Amino acid sequence: MTDKKPVLSIQDLSVAFQTGNGQVTAVDGVSIDVFAGQTVAVVGESGSGKSTTAMAVNRLLPENGRITGGRVLFEDRDLARLSEREMIGIRGAGIGLVPQDPMSNLNPLMRIGDQVAEALEVHGRARGKAAQARAVELLDAVGIPDPQQRANQYPHEFSGGMRQRALIAMGLACKPTLLIADEPTSALDVTMQRRILDQLDQLTAEMGTSVFLITHDLGLAAERADTVAVMYRGEIVEAGDARQILSDPQHEYTKRLLQAAPSLTSVSMVTERAPRQVAEVADLVEVSHLTKRFDIRGKGAPTEFTAVDDISFTIPRGLTVSIVGESGSGKSTTANLVLGLEEPSAGTIRFDGTDTAGLNRKELFAFRRRVQPVFQNPYASLDPRYTVGRSIAEPLKVHREGDKASRRAAVAKLLDQVALPAAMAERYPHELSGGQRQRVAIARALALSPELVVLDEAVSALDVLVQAQILDLLAQLQTELGLSYLFISHDLAVVRMVSHTVHVMKHGAIVESGTPQQIFDSPQDEYTQELLAAIPGADLSA
Structure with missing residues (x-):
């Protein structure tokens, strides 16, 4: 060349x-x-x-x-x-572009198909019905199921992975x-x-x-x-x-x-707690026969989509339970159900023995203190008008914890825990990288010392050095504070490192469960085997 x-x-x-x-x-x-x-x-x-x-x-x-x-x-x-x-x-x-952040780069007021078609029309590659038809072909090419119907949906109706695929279709359109x-x-x-x-x-x-x-x-x-x-x-x-x-x-x-860089041969961070002990620990969360159905709007009558299909699992106190699977498998919907952000269509979620569906307003407020999320998207999870310090202190203020001085001190301590300088408190989200924003989101989640932290792809936006710091931090906090984690991820190497129990989801159902050793060393389900075979770089040591 x-x-x-x-x-x-x-x-x-x-x-x-x-x-x-x-x-x-x-x-x-x-x-x-x-x-x-x-x-x-x-x-x-x-x-x-x-x-x-x-x-x-x-x-x-x-x-x-x-x-x-x-x-x-x-x-x-x-x-x-x-x-x-x-x-x-x-x-x-x-020059085509596939940007990093799928949510802020899609217009929330336009249908996905129209946005892909617009990329074609702007450069005179196709117009009208031809552009719409080509948009459906592109959505199909990047793996979006039922592209004809999905083209009529809006970005908020897509999972994070599906939004990213739509951006890839737009980047390749011309x-x-x-x-x-x-x-x-x-x-x-x-x-x-x-x-x-x-x-x-x-x-x-x-x-x-x-x-x-x-x-x-x-x-x-x-x-x-x-x-x-x-x-x-x-x-x-x-x-x-x-x-x-x-x-x-x-x-x-x-x-x-x-x-x-984590790999499937990386040493587990949780080996000091042998998997055989998991059964002896009391359960903080009990999920029983959980089902969630959504109505999908199209140009015709709405159709019903089952995102979570009759799943059951527990989260023991002080341990990490991970859910892995493809984008659209139902793992993030499961996280939202556990957080109380979605209502189950069927089944129950019991937190510390209490059915979360029956909580009144006061009880729900107390529940929110004990269960904190860290979401997938570091760009959308912080208010752009708030400084970093204000964002981290917000949960403390909402729950009337301490005065201004003590909250300021708490913010500095939390920033230190997630490897950010205290001076970062005065900066705004747009002045931070994606990885820095995610660390701020994690610091905010830890502010109220919750019992359960739901981490939905919480380290997927981080480079490997910062990822290693955050995973070490999460393991350390779990040991010190007895935190429980529901860890949602598509990164199997990370899941192996941090988990006590792993559940593999496909099409809304749990198809395989076990310890990390069982799942990764001798997977039984064909789908689990496919996930392991698809890991990038898995064959490089050969």
Whole structure:
């Protein structure tokens, strides 16, 4: 490839942000080439500058950010010097984008199918009924079931993974020369992740589409990319052949990333509590024959969809129960039912012996104190008008805990627990990376010292170094405070590390249950075997 011109050539790129404390350099002299048909992955921790680099290529930096040096050549045109009108013609048509956050990048007032069709119409690829029909084809291509009906739904009616798939359909709609994929599968289960990435590989082979992949998943980078560039504090510290870098890293930072990455051979964090003891611990939560049905609206009469189908399980005090499965399997709906955010269609949930369906207003308020959530989406879970400190202190204020001074001290302690500096309390969510926002959400959940924390994909947005810190923190807090966790995740390697009991869900039903050793070492159900086989990078040690 060296004798050909790259499709994208980032040359000595620097990006800075103007803040209240002056100018901060986020990207410092970065150079990366992406050739036709090639996939280049940029890997690094949250805040390393990898997403900023991607945004600079597409000229979508925040208002306080600007390119301060270097060139961004796309098909011999320097994007850094083009007008906004010229960039509009390139975005979508020449350079497709799959952004990181599925909720804030979809219009909540437009049907999904209309949004995909709009991407086609804007660039004159199709119009009217032809655009709508192509939109359905694209939704089908990225694995959305019943795409004809789902195209008529709104974003809030989609799971996080399905929203991400809709964004991928939009990014691929115009068959771009270059696709910038910023954490494109972080919200997806491993089987759907594999299907999406296979689709991207197919486009690369058939059309010469190049992929500029931003990810914190080292296994995914090694499996999917031709070249990996490792970023740290705004600079490329190591770059080269993907497998060679990840099998024989030279830079200390790359070595740290590899050591922190969970795998199916990682040591469990809960081995000090043998699985045989689980049966001897009293149950905090008892779920019995739980069912949840939703009405799905379409252009015709509503149809009924069973999201959770007659499931039963318990959460013992002081232990971690995990639920894994595909996007749309019902695991997040189960979490919402346990939290009391949805009402069961049938069955019961008993918390500390009491049926949660029968709680009056005062009892429900007390229940909310004892059960706290950490949701999947770090971008939507924080009020953009609140400082970090105010967001963390809010539960304390609502439950009338302490005075201003004591709440301020509690905020500082909680920030320290989740590895954030005390000065972060004065910042706003838009000034934080996705990983930093999620740590703030976890700090807020811990503010009231709850008995049960429901973690719905709580570490999926975090790079491996921060993920390791958070998982260590959760394990430490569980030991110290006797916390119970309901851990919802599509990351099987993480689930193996943190769980005492694992339940595998498919189409709303639990198809297999057991200890992590039973589930991962000798899976009995064919679906569980498929999940394990689909893990990115699982074959790299072979």
